[in-house]
Each structure stands twice: as structure tokens, then as C-alpha cells.
Amino acid sequence: MKYGFAKRVNHMKSSAVRDILKVVNQGNVISFAGGLPDEKLFPVQEVRCAFDKALSEEPKVLQYGETEGIPGLREKLSERMEAKGISRYPENILVTSGSQQAIDLFARVMFNPGDIILTENPTYLAALQVFQSYEVNIVPVDSDEEGMTQVDLEKKIQQLKPKCIYIVPTYSNPEGKMWSLERRKQLLRLAEKYHTIVFEDDPYGDIQFDESENVPPLAAMDDNKYVVYTSTFSKTVVPAMRTGWITGPYQIIRMMAQAKQATDLHTNSLSQHALIALMEEFDLDEHIRTLRHAYKERMLVMKDIFDKADDLKIQYTEPKGGMFFWVSMPEEVNTTALLNEAVSNGVAFVPGTPFYVNQPAQHTMRLNFTNAEPDMIEEGMKRLIDVMKNRRGLDETK
Secondary structure, X not given: OOOOOOHHHHHOOOOHHHHHHHHHOOOOOEEOOOOOOOHHHOOHHHHHHHHHHHHHHOHHHHOOOOOOXXXXXXXXXXXXXXXXXXXXXXXXXXXXXXXXXXXXXXXXXXXXXXXXXXXXXXXOHHHHHHHHHOOOEEXXXXXXXXXXXXXXXXXXXXXXXXXXXXXXXXXXXXXXXXXXXXXXXXXXXXXXXXXXXXXXXXXXXXXXXXXXXXXXXXXXXXXXXXXXXXXXXXXXXXXXXXXXXXXXXXXXXHHHHHHHHOOOOOXXXXXXXXXXXXXXXXXXXXXXXXXXXXXXXXXHHHHHHHHHOHHHXXXXXXXXXXXXXXXXXXXXXXXXXXXXXXXXXXXXXXXXXXXXXXXXXXXXXXXXXXXXXXXXXXXXXXXXXXXXXXXXXXHHHX
């Protein structure tokens, strides 16, 4: 039967990462593909106790909750953001079902078909999925290792009058880079000059390898006029709780709350109450320090293996935090084709192509280093390097 779907489904695309995970989960494959934290580091007992405490409080924790989120959790979020220099009142925070829902709700209330949004290129592929589903024109801005370049950014703001600028400036996905303080200030000055909203996506900011490095979020430098800021507990507690949050100008957050009412009424109340209990009974900051140490060690293991394979002419920027390596191979290598060989040899990554708005660099790839212990990283990287060397040999014989 032919079904009469809405026209907007023509703009929906499947997630390349999810499609790859379906394949690699079927066999004995070491996966560097997903953006996954390590479940062995989840605070399982503490989460169990937090849910027990939430359930022991009173039956109302199982009742419907406020769309904006449990007041006690929004107070905790306000306190945690204050520690980052982001001063926002609890009533100006919307609790969401992960930060992915925050992106979707923002797009729903802000964009009409044909509106323009500026991004880096490459950028977070699931955000591209959302924006494409709302029929937005996504325009890339020239960028380097420090962030968007001021000249191209201002030129495109002047010419295109974008509705929004979307960025992941802190340990970005997929590139793992950290915007410089000066580039953040430049972007904020341009946002103020041209009255343009900035959407700051910050899921990785707590996974910081050098604790002396202190570059503030853009939201900490804004007086809540131009920057919408979202983050999540998925990388620092557990993804299954599906709890994120967003804060920004009151009018935007209020409109997003109305859109959320039509979506799921409210984020899982039991998880919210458990998070409150967890933050009261558990040293979350100490847990985050444990994650930082473990993930930095794994990053260095992967880096060392790349460094020893210098004959492959691999290029990368060492991540200062987050979860990913962004790797460029020689331009003649197509990493999408390389993936098939890699999976056949028991290792997986994500080709770089789906992270691009346009003109994808076919020779790039993203590797996740947080979801495998060091010995598994060593074995997986051995398999990957062997595949890379084999591919190089084939290319040289053509």
C-alpha cells in the first residue's frame, strides 16, 4: 500500500552512526563508531540507591510532573551552571529528554522552511538531521582549529541574515576541538551586533583533560539575550536516564515548553527525582574527575598508536577533552569504502562524510575512544592500522 506521508519526511535521513552500530553489534567487532561512554564506569550502585531514595519519598514521584521540569532539579541545574559562570534562574531552565530533544524543540519553535542557520563544517550529524527535517537551509562557515573565522562569519551574517548560529565549541563532535577564547568573544560580538541567536550545544564540556584550562562557555559571557545553551547528563551519569536541559532568553524557553507539552508532556519524572537524590548523596564532581582521568588515558593510547604509524601520513588534532578523534587520511583514501574492509577485519569507525553540510572530505573519519578499555583500544587500533596499510598498498599499485 502507498502511504500518504507528509512532505517533510523527504527531508529526514537515517543516522549514519546508528546504521553502523546495527552492523557492528552483530559480530565480534571492536567499535570506535558510537559516541558512547563506558558502561563499566557508570555509577550503577549509586544510581540504584538514588532511584530507591526517590521511590521512598512519596507516591507523587510517580505522578505526572511539570513540563518545565521538577523544580528541585532545575535548582540543582542552576547551581551547576553557576559553577561554569552561567547565571540562570531555575524558572529559566527547561528539562528535556536528552539534549537531542532540546535541539528539536528549538528548531520547531524557531524555524520556518527556508530559514538559514550557520554551522561549522563538519558538525554534529544529529543536529543536521533535525535541521534538515524542518527544511532549514544549512550554510557552513569557514573554520579552523580555533573556531569559526570572523571574516567569513560576518560576511555570511550580513549576506544571509541567518535565524541562528549553531555551534559545539567545547570538545566538538566530530572534531574534538576547543574554540579559543578570542573566537568565542568574536562570535558573541557579531551575534550582538546583528541580533542573531547562538545555539551553544555543550554535551562534552565536563570531560576536560586539563583541569587548569578554563575557557568559559559562550553562555557565561552573555547576559541571556543571544545565547541558548544546552547540556546533558548522558555523558557524565548515564545515557538511559535521558535527561538534558536548555536555558536561554525567557521567550524562547517559554515557547519551547509549550512545544514540549505537545510532544511528551514532561521529561521522565522518576529520573528527575533520582537525579536530585544522586546529586545530594553522591559526589558527582568526583565521579566526573574519574571519567576525565580514564578517558584521557584512553585518548593517549589511541594517540600513541597513530603517532607510531607515521608512515600512513595520518593527520589529527589531539583532543583536549570530549570523546573523539577526528582523523584525516591521504586524500586518495575513501573512508566509506575503507569501513567495509575494517568491519570485515573486526573494527569499526564512522566515516567523516555524514558530518558535513556540503563538500564532504571523503578521507576523514571519527573515532570514539571512551567506550573501550586501553587493551581493547590497542587491539582495535592494530586491526585498523593493518586495514589502513593494506588500503595504502592497494592505492599505490593503481
